[in-house]
Amino acid sequence: MSSIGSLPFIIETTKAESPVLLSRKNKNRDKFSFFTCRTKKSHNLAVLNYGFSPKSKPVRATVEEGASGDESEDALQASIEKSKKVLAMQRDLLQQIAERRKIVSSIKSSIIDSEVDEVPSEQSEESSPNQDHTSSSGQGVHEKQNGSILWKNYIHSTADEVPETSTLDISKGYDDDKRELEQQLPPKKASSHEDSSKQLRVTGSEKVWSDKLPSFLSNTSEISTTNEKQENVNEPILPEINNIENDPATEDILPPPLAGANVMNVIMVAAECAPWSKTGGLGDVAGSLPKALARRGHRVMVVAPRYGNYAEPHDIGVRKRYKVDGQDIEVTFFQTYIDGVDFVFIDSHVFCHIEGNIYGGSRLDILKRMALFCKAAVEVPWHVPCGGICYGDGNLVFIANDWHTALLPVYLKAYYRDNGLMKFTRSILVIHNIAHQGRGPVDDFFHVDLPEHYIDLFKLHDPVGGEHFNIFAAGLKAADRVVTVSHGYSWELKTSEGGWGLHNIIKENDWKFSGIVNGIDTKEWNPLFDVHLTSDGYTNYSLETLHTGKPQCKAALQKELGLPVRPDVPMIGFIGRLDQQKGVDLIAEAVPWMLGQDVQLVMLGTGRQDLEQMLRQFENQHHDKIRGWVGFSVKMAHRITAGSDVLLMPSRFEPCGLNQLYAMMYGTIPVVHAVGGLRDTVQPFDPFNESGLGWTFDGAEANKLIHALGNCLFTYREYKKSWEGLQRRGMTQDLSWDHAAEKYEEVLVAAKYQW
């Protein structure tokens, strides 16, 4: 059965009337589509419930009963006057439906192809961190093949790290000055779709482009054997409207997408994407936010480098060359479609052999890798047919992430929009961590192949680095919108302590800046379905089975770690990068106090060598109480989250933080430094009102950590009911990406209508 959703429209009324509610009396009433109507003068949005079924002939709308008499007459009059317009609109609608149907059917066939190609994975459990739990669901490609993804230890890049400032204590003084997003609707203009299709046709002829474009683009050459196929997919598809009317499939109309009239093409570009590549939270976000955007009805793609031989994506046969720092580098594109999202991986020799250390190499190595990645990513909407059809550049927004892809908004501007190309394409830059900025000497500018006047975007002067080259600075200025991953962090970024030298640029660009708290992948991080809890004595559990399931996981964890198996001793966990940000040294300072308590402590992390050594030492010296697991193990991260009673996050700064969100889903109580996203997401426990989600402390100091942890342990031991309440409140929150995706959508729309 093939069915499609009805498509929303923006329609202009011809006079300054109030929008009216119209409906068509029809036996197919339950299949009505919704149009969004904007009056010319007021620019108010209202929903018109205009009856429409693609099978039937259009009929005149009648006024819904219930409107007042005069208004009804006006509305009726207005609807008559506009009937011609509506007919034309319906025709457009039919065309769009036909386009959607083609996309849907080509996507379906690509899924079937992938399933046919599927090879059962025989990887070990450790190499199969994200095997999916819902084997009965229809999303077979992802769920059956994820098992073959290899996870390696990682070393976090420090090449671009800003010199450490003194301990941040920016948890104080935060006031919740949430900004409203600009949502001005545009003046009447040619639609971006029109423009897009014109440009799509132009892309078939690269000569037209070369005249206007700088060296790296004019040197781009297609050497694919599939050139012809590529050109074909760029051809606009004109639907046979008459066929649609006779097609029984169109009878079964799905409800309109959640995004309604805001449906867009979205391309998320990130240096890592879980489950294929992950060194931290960015990978998680790139792997899951796009799926939530797709659930809202957007057409969504993720573009990431291909660091390894991933199982799911296949070579689509398109080859391109990009000039990076004077060198011609060939890239190929791999693609797969999972959970409603096109995942595109850019393959090149520069991404090979670094799977275990994706930010490794010299500063210039990383810079050139990211320049290549961004140059190729910005052209993906033309070169990579997904489900047979390229995204094109109309109604398109790129979401770049952190400094690694902050060059993308700059390339988009310098090479395309400045030349009258991709006029309707927008870029959003998401700040996950401002501490890494892509800094270097000013001369680095000459490695990124930009017109000389662009150097000013990159130049930054600060007391630590003097005048230097700063990629994040340029990205923040060039992007149409900037997002960071919590409200708290959006405030901190504007302070001299929290902005790491970029606070003035962020303040200057405040009008385009917003904070959206991350969500989590509630399929992967769900104690009921967690694949890492199905063996070695662990068990899946939910709120209903918390009493038995969680103690079982705790016992399994104690056993796996070789600690005494004791249900009554509180198990404290820490998971994260071992660096200054995560406050591991504060835990170290608190260890002597912890040793005086009847507790067990497990720390999982990798990063700075001195801190890794410290973990090993703690384990050696206090073998009956402490385990220090040095390495990157997704399986252990899940098991520690499930088996611990308490999760410690004493981060000095934390843009959002995901581990505390995962912990709460598993009935594990967070004890956190109230900073950034930690403050946004962990409401402190209030014993008088039995409210809150965990314990917070207001300064990155060991004694404050000890005080909060002491209260937490006291409650664990003495107030079981309160503890259960904390667990229950944590587990019943909606932490999914759906809410955040709605907020992102607002930003996408604001960017789209921004000139």
Ligand SMILES: Nc1ncnc2c1ncn2[C@@H]1O[C@H](COP(=O)(O)OP(=O)(O)O[C@H]2O[C@H](CO)[C@@H](O)[C@H](O)[C@H]2O)[C@@H](O)[C@H]1O
């Ligand atoms: N040794 C290990 N083994 C296995 N898994 C490990 C691990 N160390 C860390 N992880 C995992 O990596 C992720 C870390 O995510 P975080 O959000 O806590 O931090 P990170 O600082 O990387 O992300 C940045 O980006 C994210 C996303 O926006 C922000 O939430 C965050 O505040 C910001 O610093 C979690 O999924 C965690 O389980």
